[in-house]
Amino acid sequence: MNTTILPPAPWTTREDLAGLVAALDPDGAGLCRYVGGAVRDTLLGLDVKDIDMATPHLPEETQALLKAAGIRQVPTGLAHGTITAVLPGGPVEITTLRRDVSTDGRHATVAFSREWQEDAARRDFTINALYADPRTLEVSDYFGGLDDLASRTLRFIGAADQRIREDYLRILRYFRFQARFGSLPADPAAEAACAALAPGMKGLSRERVASELLGLLALPDPAATVARMAQLGV
Template sequence: MALLPEADWTRRADLLALVDALDPEGDSARHVGGAVRDTLLGIAVADIDIATKHEPQEVIARLKGAGIRTVPTGLAHGTVTALLDSGNVEITTLRRDVSTDGRHATIAFSTAWEEDAARRDFTINALYADPRTLEVFDWFGGLADLEAHHVRFIGDARQRIREDYLRILRYFRFQARFGSLPADTGAEQAVAELAPGMKGLSRERVAWELVNLLSLPDPAPTVARMADLGVLREVLPEVDAKGIAALSELVAREGRQQVAPDPIRRFAALLPPQPQVASDVASRLRLSTAQRKRLASAAARVDGPEDARALAYRLGREQAIDRLLLAGAPITPLDGWEIPRLPLKGGEIVARGVGKGPEVARILRAVEDRWVAEGFPGEARVHELLDAELDRAG
């Protein structure tokens, strides 16, 4: 019998109280999914999910009776979120699929654990654990696959993908995070064959998967494989062989310069250095305004060297680091350096006899440009630069 190792989250007092309220009889609630998988792998657990035989209204009533607040986050799909001090817990009623269309599923509630497990995507995600005894339940060989670092669809890969085409992107994300080579041949054949079905997916879901894939320590080999199998062109047709190589180089540079992985910077590496293309991709995937600006800024990079501190002053530290790393330049000039403020205001220029208006702004910009070019000298030098500019302006 396999047991889930004890972890900090399995001993949480409020989580155990939730289990007592939800499952006093001992067979109606089990931990499932990522928390079980990641604990078995010995890595940090981010989210806790519980599967239960009780339907949502029963879950709400039982937890209310125990003084535990809930939010009906997805009643149509059987999901209720319990609000605990130590972290929220999603509780979902056992389900079976009635029909699917490649994007959404019509479900019916169930009381059979194996039936619920059978509708999940990969064997390593269909592991359940008793919250009290920590016994692990595995119907599809997930434990063996986890040990072998093997990402495998439950049952027929084509059927699983046709139920939800997003599983193609999930397959590659899990392959990059947990898998090892050689990959599952059947899965690769299925994703290559069915990749065009991703065209009907919501842009937000596609973006979420891509961003999470690019957040992993080294997604470059997986992204290259996605390109080889014709998957990448279905969601990012702008990416070519240069972009794949640029991503690999960027990951190596991040490692050498001890910079944390950043998915938007890596996104920029994949795309051609054309601001309009980057902006169009960001809009299509409905990325945030801040992410769109970063992509466009990174796409405006130049081939030659750029001054690190001047970049940081003009663009901000984050965008400067993007441009430097993408260009293969060191970011060490920014270590411990605080971006300065120009020690000059428009009012001082007016006080020197310049009338209010565009001429003040022009002089201020001219002084600023020389100040940046000289490496941000002190206030005395700024006043010398102002004197020179005023003389030049007559």
């Protein structure tokens, strides 16, 4: 099995990040990994703006480790396991591994986990479920995200209709990521699920919808995607 390593990027050599890793995983036992957009965009050779980390540490354990290392922290989402480490080079969100217990189309009730694949399984798209070891930069891929990234294929993890029913905002996220990363033709099953379940977005807050739409419209060339959304009734 081939091993994928993150290519060189300015953010991976930050001294403050090395200090954060040392605080969370002093013995190199694999107790933290970079996850999501930073890993995805680095693999694509894009600039990285936000850095997220995942850890099996419970939130209170993360807080204690950061305090012991003298790292300033903000409890930005304790109920969902997220603590923000405030570093000189920029904030880093650290979230405990999770699994969904229940969802209602808007919010999820989560339980904390110690399994990396369980955490990956609750993420929306395969290209967003990539993790990287902060010391070796080796990438962990549980759902074929590396192949999808190489072919610019945007694919839900699991059945598209099930994942959308968990959170209807994923419809708008699908089209935003399709406009940014996806190749054509798009996944017919994903488009069909987005079209069929679009009425579910009526239960979302205006703020969440506006954030996704503005993110889509800020992309270099969103016109074709917006036209496709109109065709599908989204």
